Amino acid sequence: MRLPRPPAWTATLTWKAAVFIAVMCCSLAALLGVLVHVSVTDRTVDDSREKALARLTEASRTYEAGEPLPRFAAIDPPGLPAALRALALRGEHGTMVSDDEGRPTMWAAGPADSPRTGRAEGPVAVRALAVRVDHTQSAETIEALDRAILGSSVLAIGTTLLVGAFAVTRVTRRLHATARVARRISAGDLDARVDDPRTKDPSRPQDEVATVSGALDTMASSLQRKLQSEQRFTADVAHELRTPLTGLSAAAELLPEGRPSELVRDRVRAMRSLTEDLLEISRLDARSETVDLAVHRLGPVAERVVRASAGGHPRTGALPAGAPAELRIVRDAEVETDRRRLERVLGNLVANAHRHGAPPVVVTVDGPLVTVRDHGPGYPAYLLEAGPQRFRTEGGGKGHGLGLTIAAGQARVIGAELVFTNPPGGGAEARLRLPAYRHAAEDGGGEAGGGGA
DSSP: OOOOOOOGGGGSHHHHHHHHHHHHHHHHHHHHHHHHHHHHHHHHHHHHHHHHHHHHHHHHHHHHTTOOOOTTEEESOTTSOHHHHHHHHTTOOEEEEEEETTEEEEEEEEESSOOEEOSSSOEEOSSEEEEEEEOHHHHHHHHHHHHHHHHHHHHHHHHHHHHHHHHHHHHHHHHHHHHHHHHHHHTTOTTOOOOOHHHHOTTSOOOHHHHHHHHHHHHHHHHHHHHHHHHHHHHHHHHHHHHHHHHHHHHHHTSOSSHHHHHHHHHHHHHHHHHHHHHHHHHHHHTOOOOOOEEEEHHHHHHHHHHHHHTTOTTSOOOOTTOOOEEEEEEOOEEEEOHHHHHHHHHHHHHHHHHHSOSOOEEEEETTEEEEEEOSSOOOHHHHHHOOOTTOOOSSOSOOSHHHHHHHHHHHHTTOEEEEEOOTTSSEEEEEEOOBOTTOOOOOOOOSSOOBO
């Protein structure tokens, strides 16, 4: 039988600290309460015992002198505890606390007569002389002390819990702020900083949270400098390559027709395409792109992309002629987006499906959701886990891993969600979900089927 899983809030630091503080306070209060109770009770009982024994000595003298016994003393009184009576009849003196007619009473007893010798039991007394001392006030004092200990313990535990919860909450708030900044940095916001005030003033003592916050800010600054340096390097290299590539392309066009000239032109086009991709990635990394939003119907946009891919469009991935994708419009929709960037995303997805997958390649429009699926080996594991990575491809196909990287970057710019999966049945599937146009009129229905382009 499996035990039920505790709620998620029980795993928080505040809850654990509160439980720890409560347990420690209760343990300390119980220990101190027991010590105080035992100490006061022993002292109170000892005082009553000494008083009772003193009265017993006084009553013994009075009894031996033949004078009347005081009112607090008696011979074999009916309320005398049996154990104490037996002790007195054996010729010994003793004390005991018991209830006498519902009142706490301290008894003291001893032999009333001189001990006589029995045949088998040794010296025994005939009667017991006993005195009583009212123990009610002492018992009430102990009870009042117990109530005071309990009340003060509850008050101390409550106060300690409030103060401890306040102190722990301050720490956890700072930890949550640090975690939020770390998540923002992971999402790409390299300008995010914790800026804990304790790290800015060296004269102030720093606790562990301030140390972690300072280390996170230092790491983010170092990471930002390195990434910006790499972005500048990539952009500078791409810019520097554009001029010689432009001249090389013009020179290649002047070469006489033939197989060598075709190879040169093909390589020049590939280098120009790679250079443009690098420039685009550098702009995406710098997050300096601006979008030109307008309302577009998704079906015609997808149709243009499919037609361009069939014709081997240079910016959407050169594809062999005669290998078009299949377009299916289940439900058309209007979206507010940047059409150029959307076509770039879809074109790269279709080009990647043709280059690394296997036919048929199917583009499906279902409302604001566009899926591009092929029937090849599927996306590699690293891509499903961490997303596209530039200059990394698998499967032996051509490419630099920039197409899907650009698609993911452009999708982020237009506010779309791009997800890569390997669906059941094989193949690879990219799902692009765009924000729907809020004021679009209801569409009576798109084409039930699709045709190739």
